[in-house]
Each structure stands twice: as C-alpha cells, then as structure tokens.
Amino acid sequence: MANVQTPDALLVKNYVAGDENALSTLINRHQSKIYGFIYSKISDRDISDDIFQDTFIKVIKTLKSNSYNEEGKFLPWVMRIAHNLIIDHFRRNKKMPLFRETEEFSIFSIMSDNSLTIENQMISEQVEKDLKKIINELPDDQKEVLVMRIYQDLSFKEISELTGVSINTALGRMRYALMNLRKVIEKHQIILTN
C-alpha cells in the first residue's frame, strides 16, 4: 500500500485552524533539510540550533497571525527565512566576532588579565615607596618641579607660572632631578622594576 503523506499546505491549514500536531508533523518532515542547510553555512551545532529555533519562531508567529501567503510552498518559504537569519548572524558576527576554544586556538592567547597578582602588587607598592624616599632626598627646587610634572601632571608652562621661574629653568630643574635620581639608583643599586 502506498504511503500517503498529508500535503504541507493541508498541514499548514490545519495548524492555522488550531491543530498543534500539524506543526509537529511539519517540523519532523523538514527538520533535517532545514537544519542541514543552516549547518552547511554556519558549521556550529549550537548556533545552528539557535537559528533553527528562530526560524520556526518566525514561522509560528506568521502562521498564527494569519499573515502566511499560501501561494508559495512551505519548505522554500522556511528555507528563505533561515537564509535571512543566517545573513543576519554573519552581519552581527562581523561587528562582534565570536571566538570558540579549539585545539589549535585558545581564547587566552588573545585575552589576558592585566590586573597585578598579589606578589606583583606588593612589589609595585615597594617600588613606589622606595621611589618616594629617593625623591624626598632631592633638593627642594628639583623635587617641587618633579612632583608637579609627574604626580600632578602639570605642564612646564603651568609649573613655571606656579613656581615663578621661566620654563627653561623648570625644564633644567626637571633634568637635574632625573639625573640625580638615576645617580642615587645606580649608586645604591636599587631595583625599581616590577
């Protein structure tokens, strides 16, 4: 006996009329073709599942809101929806690329945690403490310029205005401050790196 299959158009009609089993039959009948089509473009099972789901959500909404145009065939229509969603996925992905962990590629090769470890944090605090001590040993005029430039981030023009000296003098004091710092660091062999 020949296996008589209910046509898609009739299943769609039944579904719109309220027969939920009709949708189940339609999905079972076409899932392989639609999912295979999506997977052939995406090559990722999870994303393919998402797109498959979104495709049928659109199908359900269109059918339930009676906006389905019966002129076309059901499968090509669903395929077109899937195709449009695949394009949307690639457009979105172009703006925000998705990286997946594979054997050859590790996400940590492009991602890193820049925050300091406890050990590095302690070293950094120590370095800052040492540096402050050395700076305090500088002559007052040099120390003033260095603190204003490095810690208060003032320009040499602003420093010259605040200290009442010319820009060249401020630059000279900064130069001597740095030279003196280097001398002290070299002489006492202070390590100021993290």
Added chain:
Amino acid sequence: MAKIYSKKKLVTIPMNPKKETISFLLNYSKAMSFIKVGNINIETIAN
C-alpha cells in the same frame, strides 16, 4: 559486466536539531496566541 568505478556512497547521518529545540518550539507554539483588537494583532504567551 561493466565495472563500477564510482565510490560507494558513504552513509550519512541526517543532521537534526536537538530534541530540546523541537520541544521548545512545540511548547512555544502551544503557549503563543494572537488576540485581535480592532486592526491590531496582540501577541500573548500563556504561562
């Protein structure tokens, strides 16, 4: 008899979505309905 040179077709397992996806869609379909208010279709989801 002529020799067939073409390779034997490999058995391909059909690609299907996860059962959970299908189950979600069927449940979504059952829960979802449209209420017509004048010319507007309002989408509702039953809990």
